[in-house]
Amino acid sequence: MITRLLQIAATTLWLLVALSYQTTIAAPANASTSELRQHINALATGKIKDKPRRIEALAQLGSNKAIAALNALIEGRLYSDKASTQVFMKHGDHFVDPLSLTAVNTTSKLKKVKANNKVRRIARAAIARLTLKSPNSEQRLQAVEVMFKAADHKLLPLIDEALEFEKEQEVKQKLLEIRAAITLQNKHASKEAQLEAIGQLRQMGSQQALGKLQAFINNSGASAAALKAADLAIKAIEKSQAIWGVFQNIWYGLSLGSVLLLAAIGLAITFGVMGIINMAHGEMVMLGAYTTFVVQEVIRTSFPGLFEYSLLIALPLAFLVAGAVGFAMERSIIRFLYGRPLETLLATWGVSLVLQQAIRSIFGPTNKEVGNPEWMSGAFELGGLMLTYNRLWILAFSLIVFAGILLVLNRSHFGLQMRAVTQNRRMAASMGIKTPWVDAFTFALGSGIAGIAGVALSQIANVSPNLGQSYIIDSFMVVVFGGVGNLWGTLVGAMSLGVANKFLEPYAGAVLAKILTLVVIILFIQKKPRGLFAQKGRAVEA
């Protein structure tokens, strides 16, 4: 009870200090339109360095009508007319008045109002202050998120006011956290207030809270007890984050593994099952990525509404394009070289160079922009984990492709013929299987799978003629490590290489982690030359 009283006393005291420091934060509610307009027009004047002050002045008016103009400034949609010093907002392809939001016809040349990061940050904080009492709880939540980053003692009266009205639990919690962060910034806050604030942030347990606590330790000459509590809180947060960090690493490893799996899975068929050293495998992946690019270009120019489905449309096309190129390659080059691995290697390497240069001549040497659909952008938090949607989809997709191939190999008629041909070609031939065609279609299947891997990889890598080269080494590594001729080996190999790499990376750095992984694989292959899942029995010798 006494602590509570003391706390209230401290808050009132501090409130007074804060109020005397900054006279008004809760500004006059009814600023006149002409005054608003004058301040909005002022945003376009002066140098970038003067803009934070102008934004503050505008926000001081406390009018919600300023929000639209501030948003336009953040998004680079605010334009000024040099002659009349009027400011307009760009809305689509026409201009509107920043206050009345009615369309205006201007014939004069308009100039964009410049903003930099600092200006945008300050404008965002200003908007947050103006929307803190908005009836929309979504907006209030957004406001408090921004305010936490920019927590400042000047905000305190506003926060306290909002706390009284706030009903939404989530927003209220965030307000309390902001309050705690502000308390920690105040050197004159009482020990009790500080301790409570530290407790609050400790409960919050996020990286942001950690930052505020660390700043508290760095800056103030607070009492030993408060420092100790802050230190303990930091340790506790760091500990829980370290535990989450392990899971995070596993997740990163799996998602790297899924990329490796995607890149390698086509090769697991052409190299693993058929035994063809196909150096042009990476280029099949590249063809898939370029197919995605072409599909998106067509959609952009002709059917803009379909953009969200562009990847789904690209998948079968990429399979067909890469598969067709693979088929042509097998029929025209590779089939004459069966049983001559060195010549095959050289010939397919030559093909890879031809394909690269062909793409370079057709599409140019520069990167092509492949957009991410909405459902593949962004991230969400799961406990202390940060999961990005594109990685999640790629992981799911790689597993689906894997399952699909298993199904084709083990359950379909074609798969049966394929296995028969690889296990005993002559026997299969005498049973009436057209072995050359099975070879051609198997190679086409492997290439087609590489093509659809390209669709997925276009979402995380850059689409350039060099795309394939960056994956070819990794692909062979995975297939050899997992065991040639075994699909499950490819899956386990890819995932374990991914996870191993990601656990090494924080300690050894990205460069060394990659080298270490290679060294481990070399040692492993010395010990088990046939990889993780060695094939046994007669098939090995065939």
Add this chain to the structure above:
Amino acid sequence: MSRFSKIISATAFAALISSSMLAGSAIASDTIKVGVLHSLSGTMAISETTLKDAMLMLIEEQNKKGGVLGKQLEPVVVDPASDWPLFAEKAKELLAVHKVSAVFGNWTSVSRKSVLPVFEELNGILFYPVQYEGEESQRNVFYTGAAPNQQAIPAVDYLLENEEVERWVLAGTDYVYPRTTNKILAAYLKAKGVSEEDIMINYTPFGHSDWQTIVSDIKAFGSAGKKTAVVSTINGDANVPFYKELGNQGISAEDIPVVAFSVGEEELAGLDTEPLVGHLAAWNYFQSVDTPANAQFIKTWRGFVKDEGRVTNDPMEAHYIGFNMWVKAVEKAGTTDQDAVIDALIGVSVPNLSGGYSTMMPNHHITKPVLIGEIQADGQFEIVDETDGLVAGDAWSDFLPDSAQLISDWRKPLSCGNFNVSSKTCGGTEGK
């Protein structure tokens, strides 16, 4: 065929060859050859092909104006295929076989280092158009790209002053340019009072594509209660996945700005720039520079490549400046003789595209303005800061203990690329 007719045909063939050779040399004496040494295939083709096209455009434009010394210019394009030793061979071919008067080329530092001995031995002239790590000054090379003090240092100054950054991540690709630049920057930051623990240095391999761990490390590093920024010397293709990961993990430029030295309009062309708005780049030229000269340049460029959407970038401007300097120096010297042109180049001043004049300094570097730009949603940069005047390129950084004492001055009588001002000697390992 009888023996007689064989002899006749052989003679005829020989005559044909000699006459064609004569014709060849007759043409050669009427033109001045200019070598273009940029990779048109392999990993660097993505950046260098554009520069080859820019050179062809500049040469064509000059020929329209009547060439140089009354002669037409003839470009000789070779393809070193992103292969460093091949750069040396192709440079030799340009100088010894084609006898070119000047060479414009190279992108990576390692390719430049591989051609240095060739240019020295055959006394050629090389214009190098890309920002680089400095610590070099060679008699036969003219550096029209930025030295660290013309790009990295002003960028860091901008962040210090405008964003009040206190913690620094220096992230780069693992090769000579990022390593040297980061060494200079770390020394500079420490001189500015930044403590060791507030600097995180990170290197990644070429073409690194999985940035998850590093981006989350940066995020963790940036949550220590101090304003944090990333200084990126990440090269080439690795940038796209890096920025994509930043966007996906929700790091906005307002939280942790990234200032890059290798990301220009060309690199952004392959990227959805919406999540990158506000991240920074430091260059000496942006396509968005608002001057009549630049508008004309962009118009000519787009007409030349017949693509209304093509962008221009900083190394292209460097070639523009370098080429015009060479033209002016040749006219000043009245000859294309290498020694005369090398001497004539120092002090030559030509307009750059940002509305001023760039001058070739005695250390073979040039003066340029430094611009800081923020990435916009349309893939262009908005210039948010500009140095007050021109900055002269410094061959030897003042922030590294090994090179603080060195200066470069190729004017007679000093004629030295690394003169030690305290021991008053010329020497060392680089550039004699």
